[in-house]
Amino acid sequence: MPTRLLSPQEALDALYESQHAAQRTTYRAFYSSELGGIVTDPALFVVQLDDHMLHRGHGVFDTAMLVNGHLYQLDQHLHRFLASAAKANIPLPPGMTVEQMRRTILETTAASCKLNGHVRYWLSAGRGGFGLSGNECLGSAFYCVVYTQEVPDSKLDEYLRGWRVKTSPVPLKPPFFTGIKSNNYLPNALNLMDAEAEGFDQGVFVDAEGNVSEGPNMNVACLLADGTLVVPPFDHSLNGITVQRMMELLPAAIEEGMEGIKRVEQRHISLAEAKAATEVFFISSSMLIMPVVQWDTQLIADGTAGIVALQIRVMLQNDTKPRPASDQHTEVPYGFMTGMEEA
Numbered sequence: 001m002p003t004r005l006l007s008p009q010e011a012l013d014a015l016y017e018s019q020h021a022a023q024r025t026t027y028r029a030f031y032s033s034e035l036g037g038i039v040t041d042p043a044l045f046v047v048q049l050d051d052h053m054l055h056r057g058h059g060v061f062d063t064a065m066l067v068n069g070h071l072y073q074l075d076q077h078l079h080r081f082l083a084s085a086a087k088a089n090i091p092l093p094p095g096m097t098v099e100q101m102r103r104t105i106l107e108t109t110a111a112s113c114k115l116n117g118h119v120r121y122w123l124s125a126g127r128g129g130f131g132l133s134g135n136e137c138l139g140s141a142f143y144c145v146v147y148t149q150e151v152p153d154s155k156l157d158e159y160l161r162g163w164r165v166k167t168s169p170v171p172l173k174p175p176f177f178t179g180i181k182s183n184n185y186l187p188n189a190l191n192l193m194d195a196e197a198e199g200f201d202q203g204v205f206v207d208a209e210g211n212v213s214e215g216p217n218m219n220v221a222c223l224l225a226d227g228t229l230v231v232p233p234f235d236h237s238l239n240g241i242t243v244q245r246m247m248e249l250l251p252a253a254i255e256e257g258m259e260g261i262k263r264v265e266q267r268h269i270s271l272a273e274a275k276a277a278t279e280v281f282f283i284s285s286s287m288l289i290m291p292v293v294q295w296d297t298q299l300i301a302d303g304t305a306g307i308v309a310l311q312i313r314v315m316l317q318n319d320t321k322p323r324p325a326s327d328q329h330t331e332v333p334y335g336f337m338t339g340m341e342e343a
């Protein structure tokens with residue numbers, strides 16, 4: 001069959017006809033500095049192919065959680081985002097300041113008209129050709145998307161069942177790149193796909209010295225028999241915003257009597273020591289806490305979700321809830337975007 005040569009109208013029609021179910025129902029708003037504004041029609045959430053973020057992976061991204069009309073830890077995520085961009089040698093787009101970028105994220109969130117969901121944003125080296133060097137780019141580009149996520153009934157209590165994980169055979173990124181939240185998530189994707197192929201829920205990266213690093217897109221923590229919670233250092237893993245918040249909140253929680261935990265340490269932990277822990281769990285902004293009940297063929301303790309993991313999950317859940325004068329929350333300006341208030 002001959003390959004069709006499409007007219008502009010046929011190409012636009014194809015964008016609409018090719019939308020999948022999740023795209024139609026969960027993609028809520030999209031900002032593109034290339035477009036110069038926000039669109040809410042999911043068929044138009046498009047990035048040009050000559051963008052170096054796509055064909056060279058020269059881009060960085062970060063996230064934020066939308067909770068009851070507030071972005072949780074937006075400024076903390078933005079700080080890491082800008083640090084990643086600096087390491088990746090990506091400047092802000094022409095004419096865009098950090099404050100304008102922050103405002104754009106908030107206004108894109110407002111345009112979604114959703115009170116709960118997820119925000120993801122990217123800085124790209126930009127468009128300009130299909131070469132290797134970012135020097136050919138006409139200027140960097142900024143993108144932001146807001147989406148919701150339907151959780152199937154079968155996964156609502158997943159945190160009570162816990163996950164089965166395996167040691168990943170996929171090599172860990174070099175330290176310089178583990179510290180950049182870049183678009184190069186190929187090792188992370190291969191980690192997860194390898195685990196799924198063998199019937200596990202996730203994989204765990206281990207460094208060349210045999211120390212536990214992180215999951216494909218989450219940090220890990222191990223509770224030892226003496227009540228010490230060990231978090232691997234960030235020299236071979238991403239400096240997770242949620243795990244940092246957890247370590248910030250835990251001393252007070254321990255002082256107030258959190259059961260089963262006495263102290264928190266950040267140090268290397270070997271694979272053998274991790275598997276012998278009384279509890280293991282993952283930490284991330286999207287799911288907060290997920291207990292691990294089996295690692296390779298070995299059960300973690302009695303193979304059930306641990307009390308410390310569940311307590312920390314409640315602690316973090318409570319921290320995500322907006323409250324007056326919180327430095328962890330930024331209110332979304334829905335009124336301005338819906339025309340109910342003047343700018």
